[in-house]
Amino acid sequence: MPARVGNVGPAVFRLTPEEAAQAARAADLLLAECSDTAAAEFPVLAAVHAYGLPPRLRGFLLRMRAQEHDATFAVEGFPVDDAAIGPTPARWGQQPDPSTTLALEACLALSGSVLGDLFGWATQQDGALIHDIAPNPDDADSQVGSSSAELLWWHTEEAFHPLRCDYLGLLCLRNHDRVPTTVGSVGDVELDTSMREVLFEPRYRIRPDDSHLADRRTLSRPEGKKGRLLAAARQRIDRMDREPQRVALLSGDPDAPYLAVDPYYTDIPADDPDAVHAFDSLRAQLDKALVEVVLEPGSILFIDNFRAVHGRAPFHARYDGTDRWLKRVNITRDVRKSRAHRLSSDSWTVY
Numbered sequence: 001m002p003a004r005v006g007n008v009g010p011a012v013f014r015l016t017p018e019e020a021a022q023a024a025r026a027a028d029l030l031l032a033e034c035s036d037t038a039a040a041e042f043p044v045l046a047a048v049h050a051y052g053l054p055p056r057l058r059g060f061l062l063r064m065r066a067q068e069h070d071a072t073f074a075v076e077g078f079p080v081d082d083a084a085i086g087p088t089p090a091r092w093g094q095q096p097d098p099s100t101t102l103a104l105e106a107c108l109a110l111s112g113s114v115l116g117d118l119f120g121w122a123t124q125q126d127g128a129l130i131h132d133i134a135p136n137p138d139d140a141d142s143q144v145g146s147s148s149a150e151l152l153w154w155h156t157e158e159a160f161h162p163l164r165c166d167y168l169g170l171l172c173l174r175n176h177d178r179v180p181t182t183v184g185s186v187g188d189v190e191l192d193t194s195m196r197e198v199l200f201e202p203r204y205r206i207r208p209d210d211s212h213l214a215d216r217r218t219l220s221r222p223e224g225k226k227g228r229l230l231a232a233a234r235q236r237i238d239r240m241d242r243e244p245q246r247v248a249l250l251s252g253d254p255d256a257p258y259l260a261v262d263p264y265y266t267d268i269p270a271d272d273p274d275a276v277h278a279f280d281s282l283r284a285q286l287d288k289a290l291v292e293v294v295l296e297p298g299s300i301l302f303i304d305n306f307r308a309v310h311g312r313a314p315f316h317a318r319y320d321g322t323d324r325w326l327k328r329v330n331i332t333r334d335v336r337k338s339r340a341h342r343l344s345s346d347s348w349t350v351y
């Protein structure tokens with residue numbers, strides 16, 4: 001990862017070898033109690049064993065969470081054995097031997113648990129808690145994480161969804177080609193008062209990204225409440241696609257606003273020139289603020305999804321097991337706010 005210059009790029013925490021060993025012990029303890037990341041108790045146990053992480057790391061993550069100064073921050077130094085993790089899967093859910101990356105996924109879950117509650121979407125990667133991000137030949141030219149040949153335009157994760165994550169954790173397992181991830185912070189955007197006021201008003205429509213839409217759904221409809229929640233979630237997302245509500249792109253403190261924006265999926269209100277102008281200014285400033293970050297194996301990049309946008313440069317995928325491979329997790333500060341969309345209070349799947 002490049003050295004940080006001023007306020008540009010992620011704040012970086014580097015584990016010492018002793019701290020990496022301590023984190024590995026915490027991961028072992030977690031996996032000894034629960035080695036199934038799909039289990040209901042996995043996030044609870046991750047939160048328990050997060051107390052075993054090095055205090056310096058916990059302090060770093062908790063300060064990032066409290067201060068909200070750095071929109072992206074990275075933890076480096078989790079050891080990755082490129083041969084031992086096995087080949088990059090051809091598509092999500094098709095890792096030949098899921099056990100090869102479990103210890104690293106546990107480190108991602110433990111670190112993420114310091115920031116909040118881990119959760120997954122029923123409508124994405126069949127409800128997995130920890131996602132694979134690897135190039136899929138069917139998606140090469142699309143706007144989803146499994147694309148490659150096409151630039152993945154910068155965006156807020158699930159900008160369209162009121163229950164979007166507070167943080168996204170991206171653990172790099174492999175990046176031989178040094179494919180850059182792009183990040184930009186709303187902290188680097190300067191807007192005059194009138195434009196800011198426009199962006200604080202509900203004047204834009206953001207549609208769901210392709211990863212949630214019908215043609216990616218492979219999970220058959222289950223019985224009972226699960227089936228009802230899933231059907232409702234799919235209908236809701238289809239409705240958000242067909243007739244999205246108008247939303248504001250900025251929220252919170254006008255002096256340090258939160259941001260939710262996804263230009264690729266945003267309908268610009270042509271009959272509202274002030275909204276168009278403010279949107280163009282915001283987009284131009286974020287374009288200017290965008291920096292490239294090359295994730296190294298064993299690094300976790302955390303993205304504050306209320307402060308940062310992220311994307312990825314195009315790259316040439318080989319589909320031979322050596323392509324870029326990340327693990328991704330969604331983190332919310334308060335899983336309770338999605339209670340109406342979950343099966344039970346201790347379920348982490350958001351429908």
Ligand SMILES: [Fe+2]
Nearest residue numbers: 145156157310
């Ligand atoms: Fe994304």
